[in-house]
Each structure stands twice: as structure tokens, then as C-alpha cells.
Amino acid sequence: MIDYLLTEEQQMIRDLARQITDxxxxxxxxxxxxxxKFPWEIMxxxxxxxxxxxxxxxxxxxxxxxxFELCLATEEFSKGCAGIAICYSASALGAYPIILFGTEEQxxxxxxxIAKGERLAAFGLTEPAAGSDASALQTTxxxxxxxxxxxxxxxxxxxxxxxxxxxxxxxxxKTKGARGASLxxxxxxxxxxxxxxxxxxxGIRASSTxxxxxxxxxVPKENLLGKEGMGFIAAMKTFDMSRPGIGAQxxxxxxxxxxxxxxxxxxxxxFDRSISTFQGIQWMLADMATEVEASRALVYASAREVDxxxxxxxxxxxxxxxxxxxxxxxxxxxxxxxxxxYGYMKEYxxxxxxxxxxxxxxxxxxxxxxRNIIGLGxxxxxxx
Amino acid sequence: MNVxxxxxxxxxxxxxxxxxxxxxxxxxxxxxxxxxxxAYAIEEGVRLKEKFGGKVTAVTMGPPQAEMVLREAISLGCxxxxxxxxxxxxxxxxxxxxxxxxxxxxxIKDYDLIICGKQAIDGDTAQVGPGVAAMLDIPQITYVRKxxxxxxxxxxxxRSTEEGYEVVQTKLPCLITVVKEINTxxxxxxxxxxxxxxxxxxxxxxxxxxxxxxxxxLKGSPTEVWKIxxxxxxxxxxxxxxxxxxxxxxxxxxxxxxxx
Numbered sequence: 237m238i239d240y241l242l243t244e245e246q247q248m249i250r251d252l253a254r255q256i257t258d259x260x261x262x263x264x265x266x267x268x269x270x271x272x273k274f275p276w277e278i279m280x281x282x283x284x285x286x287x288x289x290x291x292x293x294x295x296x297x298x299x300x301x302x303x304f305e306l307c308l309a310t311e312e313f314s315k316g317c318a319g320i321a322i323c324y325s326a327s328a329l330g331a332y333p334i335i336l337f338g339t340e341e342q343x344x345x346x347x348x349x350i351a352k353g354e355r356l357a358a359f360g361l362t363e364p365a366a367g368s369d370a371s372a373l374q375t376t377x378x379x380x381x382x383x384x385x386x387x388x389x390x391x392x393x394x395x396x397x398x399x400x401x402x403x404x405x406x407x408x409x410k411t412k413g414a415r416g417a418s419l420x421x422x423x424x425x426x427x428x429x430x431x432x433x434x435x436x437x438x439g440i441r442a443s444s445t446x447x448x449x450x451x452x453x454x455v456p457k458e459n460l461l462g463k464e465g466m467g468f469i470a471a472m473k474t475f476d477m478s479r480p481g482i483g484a485q486x487x488x489x490x491x492x493x494x495x496x497x498x499x500x501x502x503x504x505x506x507f508d509r510s511i512s513t514f515q516g517i518q519w520m521l522a523d524m525a526t527e528v529e530a531s532r533a534l535v536y537a538s539a540r541e542v543d544x545x546x547x548x549x550x551x552x553x554x555x556x557x558x559x560x561x562x563x564x565x566x567x568x569x570x571x572x573x574x575x576x577x578y579g580y581m582k583e584y585x586x587x588x589x590x591x592x593x594x595x596x597x598x599x600x601x602x603x604x605x606x607r608n609i610i611g612l613g614x615x616x617x618x619x620x
Numbered sequence: 621m622n623v624x625x626x627x628x629x630x631x632x633x634x635x636x637x638x639x640x641x642x643x644x645x646x647x648x649x650x651x652x653x654x655x656x657x658x659a660y661a662i663e664e665g666v667r668l669k670e671k672f673g674g675k676v677t678a679v680t681m682g683p684p685q686a687e688m689v690l691r692e693a694i695s696l697g698c699x700x701x702x703x704x705x706x707x708x709x710x711x712x713x714x715x716x717x718x719x720x721x722x723x724x725x726x727x728i729k730d731y732d733l734i735i736c737g738k739q740a741i742d743g744d745t746a747q748v749g750p751g752v753a754a755m756l757d758i759p760q761i762t763y764v765r766k767x768x769x770x771x772x773x774x775x776x777x778x779r780s781t782e783e784g785y786e787v788v789q790t791k792l793p794c795l796i797t798v799v800k801e802i803n804t805x806x807x808x809x810x811x812x813x814x815x816x817x818x819x820x821x822x823x824x825x826x827x828x829x830x831x832x833x834x835x836x837x838l839k840g841s842p843t844e845v846w847k848i849x850x851x852x853x854x855x856x857x858x859x860x861x862x863x864x865x866x867x868x869x870x871x872x873x874x875x876x877x878x879x880x
Binding site for chain 2: 256290
């Protein structure tokens with residue numbers, strides 16, 4: 237691995253996340269994949285080790301790092317189990333809108349418990365009829381006195397049902413289209429807020445994915461994040477920050493699969509020798525390793541750019557998410573190939589990496605949407 | 621409630637070599653860790669602090685590099701750490717080590733409970749903890765698997781025995797040694813690690829703890845190692861497989877063969 241010149245603090249984060257992965261996550265990864273049980277015991281360990289607060293300011297109980305620190309931890313966890321890792325990083329996705337657009341009061345109210353890992357957060361944008369087309373949102377928020385009344389259904393929400401704090405996008409003015417969307421914090425237990433069934437998924441099965449149902453759900457007006465009408469922009473800014481995290485998850489999945497493939501190729505004997513002695517296998521491994529390192533470099537660079545407070549980080553963070561997730565899909569598929577028939581069996585670790593990798597090409601904006609962002613960025617750039 | 625945890629730096633892995641001349645463990649070039657049983661002692665001390673308040677002080681006797689395990693103890697939740705280190709301590713056996721640690725504890729003074737691991741994985745003697753208690757003339761409960769209660773200046777604990785367990789009650793201050801059933805040690809926290817990095821570790825020499833010169837180090841160590849040997853490997857057991865009745869018959873026959 238390239239030396240990315242981490243600070244002592246960043247090394248501590250990576251080492252601790254690695255220790256948690258090796259000692260706590262790996263032994264239970266296959267079991268959670270099978271049972272789909274939410275990994276509360278691991279969340280508790282991560283919380284006790286202060287890792288939920290790595291990207292949150294110190295004055296709210298965090299460690300004062302940023303997206304890069306979150307990426308370091310997410311990558312390590314993802315080597316062991318991407319499903320467990322996403323329970324951790326999806327909480328950050330729910331917290332980012334509060335960090336970016338919350339008032340001092342809102343930050344004081346929600347961030348300390350998120351930083352301590354006492355409460356998980358989640359982000360709710362996607363609806364049955366609004367995926368890539370986020371402007372087709374149906375969920376409404378109507379102001380009535382000192383409340384907003386929310387109605388509608390969000391679906392495919394990571395940490396749905398298990399999180400306590402939800403940042404939700406709803407239409408405050410449908411006539412304005414995307415400019416009529418607003419962002420709210422809704423706490424679990426609010427009357428009129430309930431959950432649908434848990435989805436049965438291809439991968440990241442340790443994580444929970446549910447519908448959020450709002451049925452005349454009254455939310456105090458203090459829970460509006462930012463101003464009315466800026467919900468869509470807020471969501472885009474949130475994704476600009478969160479995409480490197482998905483990239484880091486993809487890097488972790490790919491690295492985990494590569495490590496297993498290298499190990500297996502040395503053990504597996506065919507034609508009286510380890511298959512790692514064959515150039516065909518070595519070249520596959522070499523390509524895999526090179527692509528993983530390239531995606532890591534891109535993810536780290538884009539995370540550092542976000543943390544440095546640069547403007548217009550969207551194109552680079554889209555590149556990081558796009559490239560790392562495509563690499564993860566390819567590398568994990570090749571890892572299954574190196575494992576041969578064993579790779580197709582659940583008894584071996586390869587197939588789970590491949591199933592887990594697929595979602596990274598889909599969520600937080602499909603890779604086709606990422607290409608739209610990059611393409612549009614190129615055209616804007618050339619018009620200057 | 622103030623707790624003192626006595627910990628030891630031990631070589632990791634089973635690659636332990638013994639110096640053929642001195643008959644002592646060769647510690648150079650081997651990665652060092654906190655004695656695994658002491659990790660349970662640290663965790664129990666930190667849990668008591670979280671429940672009753674007070675502080676946890678980790679103490680170790682060893683060479684200067686033993687400071688590393690004290691920093692690790694801080695990252696796991698200990699508040700203070702003391703390194704008892706002096707050339708004069710070199711060659712200490714369990715008696716001299718028990719004496720030295722008891723003098724360090726006496727200097728700390730303000731404590732309610734001392735916790736040690738049941739034994740160290742290098743020497744495996746299980747003598748130092750009880751030795752410290754004896755020299756301080758305080759009660760001790762060894763092989764504790766559960767602390768039932770701490771109140772009104774008394775502690776009630778379950779101690780493991782070969783047949784089961786005993787419930788023992790005694791007055792504080794006292795010393796307990798713990799077995800691995802007592803808890804699951806936590807992993808370090810980031811804040812703990814950062815605190816450990818900048819923590820000032822107090823270093824005490826023989827004069828600081830007012831140790832009598834002929835009770836420490838080689839001079840204070842009557843133990844002599846006569847011989848070191850690898851015990852013969854146990855013969856492989858025999859497994860009778862197949863139908864239950866046939867296996868039982870085979871087993872009975874082979875037992876008869878042993879008897880006659």
C-alpha cells in the first residue's frame with residue numbers, strides 16, 4: 237500500500253478500526269450475512285472506541301476530523317463486512333445535513349449523541365417513484381402553525397428502523413419542483429412516523445433497509461434544517477461529502493477480496509503447484525492490486541479536498557465513488573474466479589464480497605448519475 | 621473506590637526461548653504485550669470505577685520499555701500509571717517481585733482494592749499477587765470469576781475452584797486475582813489512545829519506594845532454577861468410531877487390556 241502520510245491521529249483511527257475488524261467483525265460477518273440480524277454488538281464496540289465521532293467537531297463530542305477520517309474507518313470495516321460498515325457510515329450520511337445546515341441549537345441537540353454512538357442517524361431521500369430523479373419526490377410537508385405535517389413514503393432507507401435520528405427531504409411547495417423541497421429532522425417515536433418491512437437484499441445483509449412511513453406526522457418547525465426550498469441543494473451538498481465514504485467502502489471490499497484471493501492462490505494446488513505460481517493468476521492479481529490502489533488514491537484525494545473546504549468538490553467526489561465502486565465490482569468478480577468453484581460457495585468468503593460490492597455502484601447516486609455529474613462538470617468547466 | 625491494577629509485560633506468542641546459562645527467559649527480540657490475564661484485571665478495575673467512581677492506577681515492575689504496557693493500560697481506561705524500575709530489581713524472583721510491588725502499593729497508600737491477573741503467561745507461577753497481599757498483610761481472594769458486591773467496606777466475590785466455586789466475603793482493602801471468566805476486556809478508545817500518548821508515566825526507583833536492598837533483585841530472590849525441560853508429549857488418545865454398541869465393546873476390551 238502507498239504511504240499516504242497519515243497523521244499520528246489518523247493512523248490510530250485506522251489501526252483501531254482494523255483491530256475491531258479483525259477481532260470483532262470478521263468472526264461474525266458470515267453469520268450476520270445469513271441471519272440479517274442488525275449488528276448492535278459491533279455498533280457498541282465502535283461507539284465505545286469513539287469511532288462514531290471521528291468526523292464531528294470536538295465541541296459536539298467528536299474527535300474533530302473530517303470525511304477523510306470517516307473514510308479510513310469505513311475502509312477498514314468494509315474489509316471485514318461491508319454490511320456492518322454501512323450501518324456505521326450511513327449514520328454519518330444522516331448527520332451530514334445537520335453538520336452542514338443545522339443551527340447551533342440543532343447541532344447541540346443531535347450531534348453529541350451521534351458522536352458518542354448512542355443514537356444512529358439515517359438519511360431519507362429515495363421514494364418508490366423518485367430514485368435517480370430526486371426531483372420527483374411525493375412526500376409533502378405542510379406548515380400548520382408551529383408544526384409541519386409530513387405525509388408520504390420513503391423507501392430503501394439504510395438504518396431505517398434502527399436509527400433514532402432521520403434527516404428527511406419533503407416537498408414544502410410542490411409547484412416549485414426541486415426548489416420546493418425542504419429538509420427536516422424527524423426522531424424515531426414521533427407520532428405518525430412508522431416503518432415498513434425490512435428488505436431482503438442481495439448483499440450488505442447485516443444492514444437494515446426499510447420503508448419510512450409518514451402519516452400526518454407532526455414535526456415541530458424547529459426541526460426544519462436550513463430554509464424552506466433548499467432541500468434539494470442540501471441533499472446534493474450532502475452527497476458531495478458522503479460519496480468519498482462510499483468510495484472508501486468499495487476500496488475496503490475490493491482490498492478484502494484481493495487479500496483473500498492472494499491467500500487462497502498460495503494454498504490452492506493444481507498441477508502439483510500453488511496456482512499463485514502461474515503467470516495467469518499473477519497477472520490477474522497484479523491488475524486487481526493496481527486498480528485497488530488507484531481507487532484508494534482517488535478516494536483519499538477527494539476526501540482530503542472535501543475536508544480542505546474546497547468549493548465544487550462534486551465532480552471529484554463523483555469520480556471517486558464511480559471509479560472505486562466499478563473497481564470493487566471487477567476485483568470481487570475476479571476474486572471469485574481465482575477461487576474457482578469454491579468461490580461460488582458460501583462456505584468461502586469470496587462470493588460475499590462480490591454480492592456486497594454491487595450496491596456501491598447503485599446507492600448514493602447510481603454510477604450513471606455520477607457520470608452525469610462528471611460530464612456536466614466538464615461542460616461547465618469548458619464554458620468558462 | 622480506588623483500584624490498583626498490577627500488570628506485567630510478557631513476551632507475545634509461544635516463541636519463548638530460555639537462556640541455557642542463566643535459565644531465564646530471553647526477552648530480547650520478542651514482541652511484548654500486556655499479560656492476557658492482566659487485561660481482565662484492568663477491565664474489572666475500569667468497570668468498578670465506572671460504577672462507583674474513584675480512579676484506577678496501573679502499576680508494573682520491569683525494565684524501562686515496560687512503560688509501553690502502562691500506556692496501553694491508560695488507553696483501556698486507567699487514570700494513572702506507575703513504572704517501578706531500577707537496575708537493582710534485576711533478577712527478581714516472585715518473592716522479591718511481590719515485595720517490590722507491595723512497597724510501591726504502600727507508597728500509593730490510598731486504595732480500596734488491588735487486582736491482579738491470576739498468573740502471567742511466561743512464568744505461570746501465580747505467586748506474585750498472593751505475595752503482594754501477604755506482605756501488605758491484607759486479605760486476598762484468588763481466582764475470582766465474579767465480583768458479586770462491594771459495599772460497606774466489604775467485597776463479596778466468587779472464586780473458581782476445580783470442583784465449582786466458593787463465595788467469599790472479606791473486608792477492604794483487599795487483593796483479588798482474576799480469571800478470564802470475569803469479563804470481556806474492551807478494545808481501547810481513540811480518546812484513551814490519545815490520552816495514553818501524552819500521559820506522564822511516573823517512574824519510581826528502589827529508593828523512592830524505600831525498598832530494603834537485600835530484599836530486592838537477585839539478593840532478595842532465594843529461588844534457584846535447577847533444571848528446565850520440556851515435558852514429554854502426552855500420548856495420542858484413541859477414538860472408537862462406528863456403531864455405538866460395537867464401539868463400547870471395543871472400549872471395554874481395550875480397558876480390560878490395560879488392567880490385566
